[in-house]
Amino acid sequence: MEIFLQQIINGVTLGSIYGLIAIGYTMVYGIIGMVNFAHGDVFMLSAFIALLLLLLLTQMLGLAAAPAFVAAMVASMALTALWNYAIERVAYRRLRSSFRLAPLISAIGMSTFLANFVTVTQGPNNKSIPPMWDDVIKITSGGAYDVTLSYKQILIVAVTGALLAAFWFVVQKTALGRAQRACEQDAKMAALLGVDVNRTVALTFVIGAALAAVAGSLYLLQYGVVKSSDGFVPGVKAFTAAVLGGIGSLPGAVLGGLLIGLIETLWGQYFSSDYKDVAAFSVLAITLIFMPSGLMGRPDVEKV
Amino acid sequence: MTALLSISGLTAFYGAVQALRGVDLEVGKGEIVALIGSNGAGKSTLMMSIFGAPRARDGQILFDGRDITQMPTHEIARLSIAQSPEGRRIFSRMTVFENLQMGAAVAGFEGFEANLEKVFGIFPRLKERLRQRGGTLSGGEQQMLAIARALMSNPKLLLLDEPSLGLAPLVCKQIFETVKRLNEVEGLSVFLVEQDAHHALKLAHRAYVLVNGAVTLSGKGADLLRDPKVRSAYLEGGAH
Numbered sequence: 001m002e003i004f005l006q007q008i009i010n011g012v013t014l015g016s017i018y019g020l021i022a023i024g025y026t027m028v029y030g031i032i033g034m035v036n037f038a039h040g041d042v043f044m045l046s047a048f049i050a051l052l053l054l055l056l057l058t059q060m061l062g063l064a065a066a067p068a069f070v071a072a073m074v075a076s077m078a079l080t081a082l083w084n085y086a087i088e089r090v091a092y093r094r095l096r097s098s099f100r101l102a103p104l105i106s107a108i109g110m111s112t113f114l115a116n117f118v119t120v121t122q123g124p125n126n127k128s129i130p131p132m133w134d135d136v137i138k139i140t141s142g143g144a145y146d147v148t149l150s151y152k153q154i155l156i157v158a159v160t161g162a163l164l165a166a167f168w169f170v171v172q173k174t175a176l177g178r179a180q181r182a183c184e185q186d187a188k189m190a191a192l193l194g195v196d197v198n199r200t201v202a203l204t205f206v207i208g209a210a211l212a213a214v215a216g217s218l219y220l221l222q223y224g225v226v227k228s229s230d231g232f233v234p235g236v237k238a239f240t241a242a243v244l245g246g247i248g249s250l251p252g253a254v255l256g257g258l259l260i261g262l263i264e265t266l267w268g269q270y271f272s273s274d275y276k277d278v279a280a281f282s283v284l285a286i287t288l289i290f291m292p293s294g295l296m297g298r299p300d301v302e303k304v
Numbered sequence: 305m306t307a308l309l310s311i312s313g314l315t316a317f318y319g320a321v322q323a324l325r326g327v328d329l330e331v332g333k334g335e336i337v338a339l340i341g342s343n344g345a346g347k348s349t350l351m352m353s354i355f356g357a358p359r360a361r362d363g364q365i366l367f368d369g370r371d372i373t374q375m376p377t378h379e380i381a382r383l384s385i386a387q388s389p390e391g392r393r394i395f396s397r398m399t400v401f402e403n404l405q406m407g408a409a410v411a412g413f414e415g416f417e418a419n420l421e422k423v424f425g426i427f428p429r430l431k432e433r434l435r436q437r438g439g440t441l442s443g444g445e446q447q448m449l450a451i452a453r454a455l456m457s458n459p460k461l462l463l464l465d466e467p468s469l470g471l472a473p474l475v476c477k478q479i480f481e482t483v484k485r486l487n488e489v490e491g492l493s494v495f496l497v498e499q500d501a502h503h504a505l506k507l508a509h510r511a512y513v514l515v516n517g518a519v520t521l522s523g524k525g526a527d528l529l530r531d532p533k534v535r536s537a538y539l540e541g542g543a544h
Contacts, residue, residue, distance in 0.1 A: 191377040
């Protein structure tokens with residue numbers, strides 16, 4: 001029982017990170033109907049940027065852990081956003097009017113490029129940060145196993161919740177959000193009404209990257225290590241989360257993320273941790289077969 | 305009369321097909337101008353190419369004295385020109401209110417409340433449907449919404465593409481009357497594309513006939529209405 005509870009806590013933490021990445025997939029898919037396969041690698045890249053900055057700030061400049069982490073995260077958000085803006089501009093924009101598969105292939109190329117770029121510059125091995133902020137709250141004690149909830153885990157879940165709420169507000173209530181939804185439904189009409197479609201799409205990539213950078217920084221904080229191949233698997237899992245939640249839906253992305261995180265941790269605990277990725281990807285296959293529009297997605301049928 | 309919209313030698317392609325072959329056309333300030341022609345004559349392509357989608361391959365488009373031929377679509381939309389396009393293209397997953405907000409975004413929401421009251425005055429039905437999603441409206445209501453959305457930007461020139469398509473005759477009549485009133489009371493210039501040649505010619509001050517991507521005939525609406533060639537091609541025994 002204690003172990004089950006602990007794994008639920010761990011699963012929700014991991015799931016929050018998947019959810020933050022999944023928002024990027026879902027938004028880009030919503031607005032230009034493209035699966036941005038490089039998004040997982042953008043996440044990995046952001047974790048590396050955070051790692052380098054964190055080491056720089058704490059080891060060389062002697063900053064305390066908490067302010068150094070916040071500064072590294074904010075800087076990583078800005079740099080990753082800039083990077084993703086450049087990716088969209090260079091690798092996707094011109095292909096948008098091409099056949100549907102073209103930007104997809106370009107995204108796979110960009111994914112390979114990013115992963116190899118980091119491998120070449122940083123090496124293929126795990127890079128780690130010194131452990132920081134390790135305080136925990138004991139939820140149960142005296143049993144076979146002490147269930148703990150760390151401050152980091154609370155932070156991760158709280159940040160995910162806050163960002164989802166803020167983001168939901170932006171999409172539903174602001175002019176930018178309306179422009180995004182308009183482009184999603186009919187980009188040509190949006191342009192006829194004065195919406196700069198290219199700018200709106202670029203902003204979507206920027207926001208998606210900033211959220212991925214939050215996820216990357218929190219991932220680094222929680223697990224302490226990152227390596228250049230960490231883009232692919234978490235990326236595909238976050239994509240699975242987006243599909244499970246209903247691609248195009250923001251709350252769906254976070255709900256899907258939480259579910260994938262829980263499935264993965266519980267499967268790893270009770271069945272086989274070697275096969276935990278298989279469990280997560282089976283969910284993708286099953287969702288696509290039986291529930292293609294996902295948990296919170298809308299079916300593609302509309303009254304005209 | 306000074307020309308608000310002036311098109312000369314406009315050539316445009318729709319994919320690989322040449323849709324417009326050197327169109328010359330003018331809409332004056334305070335005028336209602338109709339463009340009639342059969343299905344596939346290039347009427348809607350002409351409407352859209354004014355907004356640069358598809359982009360003119362050749363020729364020139366002037367609006368209010370400015371050359372807009374190569375201007376990006378969204379920048380053209382920020383001039384005082386608005387379009388209610390073919391097929392209405394309302395945002396079906398947005399509420400009626402949000403659709404109207406989208407229309408006003410160009411004007412930077414200046415006078416938003418006043419404009420809102422104005423379009424409610426014209427189309428009271430929209431006020432009742434304000435919180436409903438666009439996709440749940442009836443065809444006639446969607447057409448009203450498309451026109452109202454275009455009016456929210458306070459345009460000097462309104463482009464109306466087939467406002468009567470698929471509507472009951474009564475609703476049609478109502479929409480034509482609205483256009484006439486907007487023109488007379490507000491001095492709005494209107495460029496109207498219609499298959500319903502009879503009503504369009506009655507409403508318009510002047511009209512052009514488009515055949516196969518080229519203007520073959522133009523003149524006063526009332527004169528064209530009596531023209532034997534127009535009568536035989538578009539008014540008697542034709543599809544409409």
